[in-house]
Amino acid sequence: MCGYIVKKKNLYHCKCSTKACNNNKSARPLNDLFAQILQTFKVDEAKDMVKAINKQAAAKFNQMTAGDRDDYHNLQGQHTEIQKKINRLEKRYIEKEIGGELYHKYHAKYKEEKREIEKNLTKLSRQVSNLDEGVGTAVKFTLELPLKWVSADYNTRKRIQYLLFPEGIRYSKKTDEC
Template sequence: MSKYLRNPFYCGIIVSPLLPDEIIEGKQEPLVSREVFLKINNLLQSRKDVRKYNSEDENLPLKTFVRSLSCDTPYTGYIVRLKDLYYYKNRRKGSKENRSAKKMHQTFLEFLRSFQLSDSKYIEPLKEIIEEKFIELNAEKIEDAKNAKNQLNAIQRKIDRLEERFVFEEISKPQFQKFNEKLKVEKKRIRETLFKKQIQ
């Protein structure tokens, strides 16, 4: 439900990056009133979680890379905002395995130093070898990611077209809701499938 309360399209307003700072009154029937949209959206924007999980965070570079010693489950990560501290956490349901990100990073850096080259002339050749080997070992995942990106772009174009048809009253509200939900479910499925493949 929160997706309807974050996108102004659903309260009868159209905004576009092609027309910055401009709001267009849509012809579509609003799914939520503007008053409710503004009130709830402001609440959602101001809400602060004590723990906030983030799939892409430069402060947690070891996520999915580091695995639990006890069950081999990849770690995820989160921040405790009240303390402004980052932690890694075992992704397994029910696990209470948490690790300080700061300590894990220090340990990991110490481990990496054991591979430090004594002569800088070997650095560039080694980089090339590592890059080639990475591509070789991850060729399937790279191709999967490329295909998934193409699929997601295609679905997004369909969603954009669906919204456009709804705005210009080419389709009814029930039709819009039905196909919009189907497309978003498919979009989510592709992302989840890709994520599972990437961490295997």
């Protein structure tokens, strides 16, 4: 559904763009329906429950990124090794053990390998400096989700809706339900 404003009444409405649907409804009741749906996502504020959710979310994050950490450490080792090769190559060139042609050939090769390793390290560096704080922020957000929806502007509402329903949400005109 697309949103628009009725200028005479200064009210927002939503209209379905599908020809067969032809649904046109005030945005206020639709927003109220969505706020009711958000109540199902709300987490109880019981301190024990919040602590358990924080602990479980942090554990799940660590579990999901465990393989990435191993890969990251392997790449760090490769980065150290390639840097040693570059240093050794430069030393051999300075001490005239190898010529300029050989030096430039291998220097370019090692530099490219180093760039590739650094690119992969950047991809895998999703390390969270304070995981507990990040999880706490997310849980706090869920505690306040319905309130956030009611007080949010249009763009924030779109982001909340997409966060919870990335493939969209439907409204039934017949049953007046989302």
